[in-house]
Amino acid sequence: MNRIIKIVVVGLGQVGNYLYNELKIKAKDIESKTGKKIKIVAISAKSKNKKRKFKIDKKIFYSDPLKTITEKNPDIVFEVIGQSDGISKRIVEKALKNKIHVITPNKALIAKHGNYLAKIAEENNVNLEFEASVAGGIPILRTIKESLASNKISKIYGILNGTTNYILSEMENSNQNFSEVLKKAQNLGYAEPINPKLDLNGSDAFAKVRILSALGFKSKISKAKCLMEGIEKIELKDIKIANQLGLRIKLLGISEIKNNHLFETVHPCLVSKKSYIGNVNGVMNAVITEGKPVGESILQGEGAGPGPTSSALLSDLISILCGDVKNPLGVSVSKLRSLKQYNINNYVNSLYLRFEVKDKPGVLSEITNRLAKYNISVKRIIQTPDKKNNKATIVIITHKTSELNCKNCLSIFKNHKNILKKPTLIRLLN
């Protein structure tokens, strides 16, 4: 690399704009740390004249991001657009093939095309860095790739999405229902204003799980379908009942090796209020890694927002400027294992089941009989009558049972005359 490092920033949304400003402010710091002068030679975004928090230099603005590569021949490209395909993929592909390093916080892109893009990076002997793609300011990827390099990692799990964690915490704190709190989250900038779906339905967390699995287990980024549930169906009622039981609801991403098979999932979990993970609240993220010989490691920090994301992007930049060319996925793509998918039907958990029923004699025993038929044994029952409406809420905590039993059993309750709606199911953390 030459002493003056030419940088391109593609995407000037919240993160891109903040990053642009940080690169300006920190240029001197970065030079004293790495001996390299950085210079932003081009920026690109949809709109040149959009109102932005930090001023940009319009003289170096390009509407076509691909032109920044052909015309400016940069050393490093920041891709901060965030699409899983389309222009994000094209710009990263083109940069790598032109022997240009790429830094990105784009988890959707890496989760979908990471194997392919890492291979191109390796072939061209450049870096593809994406520390910011998982858990923002938490340096979990570098920790797995470097600090835990000699460990055999068996499980990685945690709270990987700040939006949903904020919503669940705030429902409990403010006693407001899902849609009210979602609005609040949107106003505060914690949830996407137009389409918050990818956060809420678990997709965002799932992309992060995929990336963590690959690095932790030294395996290809998986493409298999797996269990993914979001928080859209969690009601304030569930949060209150959980509270009475000493539990709290958290959306967890879990990646684990079970009998040599890869098990990846994202779903709401009931965890103890006294547990560590039960006390990671608000927009915080936390990742727990189990490895040998290191034992259990926990990393916690702000999971999103332009500040933490920029911190991770700049750590990638400094690493590149220090001259380390590394395999994007820790080891060469050709050496990554292809793990078979664990059969989700064998996933075993205690369950929280909430039934809304007509307040009639015999309904409870009908439910418990059904459960017994599918070998689901009951640990605890709480029945709360709603006399006025002639209804009742029945919450059942089961002993451990498999997904298969549970799925078969619950399907029967779908069209039951005394059961007023599909039962709510939340798994308890093992």
Add this chain to the structure above:
Amino acid sequence: MNRIIKIVVVGLGQVGNYLYNELKIKAKDIESKTGKKIKIVAISAKSKNKKRKFKIDKKIFYSDPLKTITEKNPDIVFEVIGQSDGISKRIVEKALKNKIHVITPNKALIAKHGNYLAKIAEENNVNLEFEASVAGGIPILRTIKESLASNKISKIYGILNGTTNYILSEMENSNQNFSEVLKKAQNLGYAEPINPKLDLNGSDAFAKVRILSALGFKSKISKAKCLMEGIEKIELKDIKIANQLGLRIKLLGISEIKNNHLFETVHPCLVSKKSYIGNVNGVMNAVITEGKPVGESILQGEGAGPGPTSSALLSDLISILCGDVKNPLGVSVSKLRSLKQYNINNYVNSLYLRFEVKDKPGVLSEITNRLAKYNISVKRIIQTPDKKNNKATIVIITHKTSELNCKNCLSIFKNHKNILKKPTLIRLLN
């Protein structure tokens, strides 16, 4: 470096012996990761024939560790003896001067001679790595040096000693007093069997604070005296009272920049039972870093023991084998700042004060009058009589006050006829 990397392990205690075994087991893994074959060419310890958990190869045993360098000309030396001076210092010095990389978990050595040794390493263009010296398996040093490289860090604090954290947790859990629990800790291998003083009095944690400050604030490792208190005076009584108040006692190490001055301390702290740090129990360590723009980051994991320590030692090894020569203290020693020490008299905290008094009228008002005289205002008082012995326990939680006021005020109570022993003081975490 040649393709076969010659390794020396000096010190074969619990950690050294475990490391020796791990190096044997993981040699293949390390080769596939780094392309380098490692070979242990010499080992050294006090006794050749001591009974060890893992078998060692006696053919490569040296009683004089210095000879391993002159006779075997290794590429990398692991110093796992652990003295702050003496042979530990001599072997590290000699290795670095002979352009041999050094890896060590020796916090006492680095805290005392880190500036000097880092300079020698730099001059000889070799690595001096000590990730394992702070918080065992938690990759806090690499995180500060690399992942948070672009951040301005203002504070680093946490639970840095597993022995004391285990003792405090276990006193609460088992309702046993300090000396009983210490014995238990010694039996379990959590406390040194012969001389546990360095853990108990805060020295061990303080060495770690020194190292964290240097890396976090890009400053020389300080030599100034500062406030250091251990847990030897914590009684079961204090733990029980804290419990009633919704608090828990933790030995915290704190490093902070206050008005451009360096503030380093280790002392017991009362923290909320609901707080994160209040729930880090047993032998766990946790480090909290406050930086801009990343916000608050938390790293938690097992802080000691041969497993986590070896994990950190091997991560250093892999980093060296990947060919990165890095400044041991993050930036060149010549560029490190020399920070002035913060005046401890200005340290401001709410205080927990426990007085054991004769149960006589007027004693409480005598105490509160004294406190008022030194501008220490009272937030809460709990007086518990012990009628049988004609005594009483008075616990006072004060509003915030300075160390100076507090020191002056408490000295008066020393020889007071109605006050039966020196009051116990525990600071509340700000």
